[in-house]
Amino acid sequence: MGQSKTPLLDQVRVPADLRRLPPSQLRQLAEELRQETIDAVSVTGGHLGAGLGVVELTVAIHYVFNTPADRLIWDVGHQCYPHKIITGRRDRIRTLRMGGGLSGFTKRAESEYDPFGAAHSSTSISAGLGMAVARDKAGARNNVIAVIGDGALSAGMAYEAMNNAGALASRLVVILNDNDMSIAPPVGALSAYLSRLISSKSYRGLRDIGRQVAEHLPRPLLNAARRAEEYARGMVTGGTLFEELGFYYVGPIDGHNLDHLVPILENVRDDPHGGPVLIHCVTQKGKGYAPAEASADKLHAVTKFDVITGTQAKPKANAPSYTRVFAESLVKEAQKDERVLAVTAAMPSGTGLDLFEKAFPDRMYDVAIAEQHAVTFAAGLAAEGYKPFCAIYSTFLQRAYDQVVHDVCIQNLPVRFAIDRAGLVGSDGATHAGAFDVAYLGCLPNMVLMAAADEAELVHMVATCAAYDAGPIAVRYPRGEGVGVDMPEQGVPLEIGKGRVLRQGSKIAILSLGTRLAEAMKAAEDLAARGLSTTVADARFAKPLDEDLVRRLVADHEVLITIEEGSIGGFGSFVLHFLAHEGLLDHGCKVRPMVLPDQFQDHDSPYKQYEEAGLNARHIVATALKALGIDTAGSATARA
Known part of the structure; x- marks a missing residue:
């Protein structure tokens, strides 16, 4: 058997093992951890660049702090693979990100x-502040550490939390x-020295003495002294x-220099003065x-890839992605109407709007990770006669519900909402599954709500959004x-609130909303x-409901099945409410709604x-037969 490529990492099963190593070995450990991360993600796919950027930081935090008693929170969590390896x-x-396997997030x-x-x-x-206050109330002494990226710091919630902290x-x-280097100047030896100095006990101690002396000064002088010290350090x-x-x-x-990171983290850990501290680390996404x-994109999210070349294994697509179809359709609508604008919240490539931006750079607005602002910003545009398309994932739009x-x-x-990632999403699991939109x-009163059954329907629905001003x-x-x-070739606006019949029968009716249509x-x-x-x-x-279609289906069939890629309380509930209200459930047709189960489903392949x-399809058949x-015992189980 050959010699291990990761001899130090092989000794580290949990952070307590890491803390037994001498500081001189941490650099080698970090390098081995980086290689293991690259190798693992080459097999599984997932988020790569973010994890590579925090390898040294991960090692330093677990080396200095007593995890898990000290709480370590990774913001978003897509950078946590190195953390998972050493915990x-x-x-x-x-x-x-595979069925039954580890989550891609914390x-x-x-x-x-x-x-x-x-x-x-x-x-x-x-979350960290909540844990810190809970610790204080319990009289405990453990540390709470939150690691947040500069992108995540573009969201208002981060500032709300800092203000409260x-x-x-x-x-x-x-x-x-x-x-991103968006905040920091180049980091050099002088900056590291100053950071180490101002995080040290001696400096904090002197500062404390100075504060005590200053407390006896008249208030204007006190405020001036405090500001002078803060601004001196700030400059x-x-x-x-x-x-x-x-x-x-x-x-x-x-953030890649362990000789700088470890002593500064130790200074902060050993600080007797308390209060919230922010350590500003500059790192390189995809480092090493x-x-x-x-x-x-520093290989932010990847499929399986070849470690030597970085070439990703891309399965041959039989059809364009819905995301791309949306983006191309929006470009066509924008060519016809200069009032069409696009708004996204830090997801230009995820929503396909990078294509729109290439075509119309001055009509695309990326507002950073700020979904609440995105929606109200779009409302302001709409109030002035423009046609904003707000492209936000289903689960991200949840964050802006009050604004909607x-x-x-x-x-x-007339804000147009393009809701990507509707339904189950496979390897991203419950956190990104669009079950509730x-x-x-x-x-909501005034809302018109459509679901595309296939990519051609999506083209027409984008055209419908562009044409609808009410x-x-x-x-x-x-x-x-x-x-x-x-x-x-071109999208044609649909008649609002009207469905379509694709196959005519007489005994069973299946009414589908969205892409379960193929299974139907x-x-x-x-x-x-x-x-x-x-x-x-x-x-x-889903709204307004095609009441004439529902009425016909109930009148002409023994069974009506509704099916959707959404939670209870959605389309099936709207249909049932209408039928009950109209007295159409009082006799005759049997109605069976099919929805997502009332649970958060773990990651797996979408089919599974x-x-x-x-x-x-087999579940629809079983529902109809039942x-x-x-008796479904023979047929339904034989097809399982």
């Missing part, structure tokens, strides 16, 4: 070293992982903003892996590729083969997730 999960690291249920689950950005300081003055360590190190929020600022420091360093209700719907402003938008309108569509239908068609074939004549209809609109959810009282 007892190395033996499972090649199961990342997860409380997975490890005691993950004190707070994440996946959406800018929550770490709030400054006021409460609880001991909290925030590490700003700045990999040298750039931390005045954080000082104003009540944080003691240290930095900027080189040439293909990542050379890539524009208050600033858009109450004022009936039909329920949370469909209950109020807010939304279209939801899933992650991944379309189904391979013929694509229209398969189920109809199966049922027809059993001698059960089946109608398949595409609702197109829908299999687990009971929303594939409603008709036909």
